[in-house]
Amino acid sequence: MILIGEKINGSIPAVAxxxxxxDGEFIKNRARMQAEANATFIDCCASVPEAEEVETLHWMIDCIQDVTDLPISVDSPSAAVLAEAYRFCRKPGLFNSVSGEGSKLDTIFPIMAQEANQEWQVIALLSDDTGIPKCAADRLRVFDKIMKKAEEYQIAPGRIHIDPLVEMLCTSEDGIATNIEVIRTVRERYPEIHITAAVSNISFNLPARKLINQGFLVLAMNAGLDSGILDPTNRDLLGLVYATEALLGMDDYCMEYIGAYRDGLIGPVR
Known part of the structure; x- marks a missing residue:
């Protein structure tokens, strides 16, 4: 599974x-921890006013790159900020994120289409100018719009991480049925595409949140989720990722699971 480490985000009070x-050492330490936990990407989100965002992301990205060569997920709600901040990365990473809203696709996809940026990937949210669609059919209509635009710019499906937009379970009318339907449909239509989610969104305002997060992760992976924005240093959650991959037949002879245990990434703290 593609692990997008979520621990460097200005919406977290300690990070803010x-x-x-x-405090560069704080940022570096969080980057180091996630790299050691086998993260695939290190997410970098400033959560500051847009006027300060590019400069702040520049500083944060430099801090991360001082301690790890993992690719960076450059995280901002502004496509204009992403179009500037990605230049600070020393290697191709992940644009986080675009959606069907406004001109976001037409801002980021042309950058990804440039020859020098052919290895960059992107998270695409299934929302548009109307907001987050309530039903699976409407989210899939946004998906079709995104994929049509990707085809126009010759962005291969394997460079796209579709985010079906996980909402709070406690305020959702149909539980996670919408998300599961979207994940399964996207996976059936495009076997090579990536499907991601901010796993912890499902449990906001609920007690014992980790139980909800873990249950959702298993269900979503079974439906086709292969990428997640999560805390890779959470041994229980990471162990569940490896265990679920083994149970789904994605880990021949459980070698990845055994290796993760042997390397101390999962299982009891030694």
Whole structure:
């Protein structure tokens, strides 16, 4: 599974404080921890006013790149900010994110189409100018729009991570049925595409959140999720990823699961 480490995000109070103080060691430590936990990408989100965002992301990206060569997920709700901040990365990473809203696709996809940026990937949210669609059929209509635009710019499906938009379970009318239907349909239509989710969104405002997160992760992976925005240092959650891949027949002879246990990534703390 593709693990997008979520621990460097200015919406987290401790990270916001470190950003305000320009505490580079704090950012570096979080990057180091996630790299050691086998993250695939290190997400980098400033969560500051847009006027300060490019400069702040530049500083944060430099901090991360000082301690790891893992690719960076450059995270901003602004396509204009992404179009500037990605240049600070020393290697191809992940645009996080675009959607069917406004001109976001036409801002980021042309950048990805450039010869120098052929290895860049993108997270695409299934929302548009109307907001987050309530039903699976409407989210899939946004998906079709995104894929039509990707074809126009010759962006291969394997470079796209579709985010079906996980909402709070406690306020959802149909539980996770919409998400599961979207994940399964996207996977059936495009076997080579990636499907991602911010796993912890499902459990907001609920007690014992980790139980909901773990249950959702198993269901979503069974439906076709192969990418996740999560905390790779959470041994229980990471162990569940390896275990589920083994149970789904995605890990020949359970070698990845055994290796993760042997390397101390999962299982009891040694």
């Amino acid at each position: 404080e470190a950003i305000a103080r320009r």
